[in-house]
Amino acid sequence: MRIDLKTETFTCPSCIKKIEGNLNRAEGVDAVKVLFNSSKVKVExxxxRIDPEEIKDIIEKLGYEVHSVKSS
Structure with a gap:
């Protein structure tokens, strides 16, 4: 399953590494792509093993507000 999360605007490239690294370590996450310019996180x-709410929580615990979550 894939979900797309719309987040607050990212301010630096290290935001991408921080989010990707933490999500890639989460059990049940197969792939992560953070789109810096559009402030989106795509997660397979x-x-x-992991639900969209848990993925959202991981991102928010890193200090980034998630505005919406869409399954695709």
Missing amino acids: HDEN
Whole structure:
């Protein structure tokens, strides 16, 4: 399953590495792509091991506000 999360505007490239690194370590996350210019995070995940709310929580615990979550 893939979800797209719209976040607050990223201010630096290190934001990308921070989010990607933390999500890639989460059990059930298969792939992460952070789009700096559009402030989106695309996550491929196994919905039986991690749900979208848990992914959102990981991003928010890093200090980034998530505005919306869409399944695709």
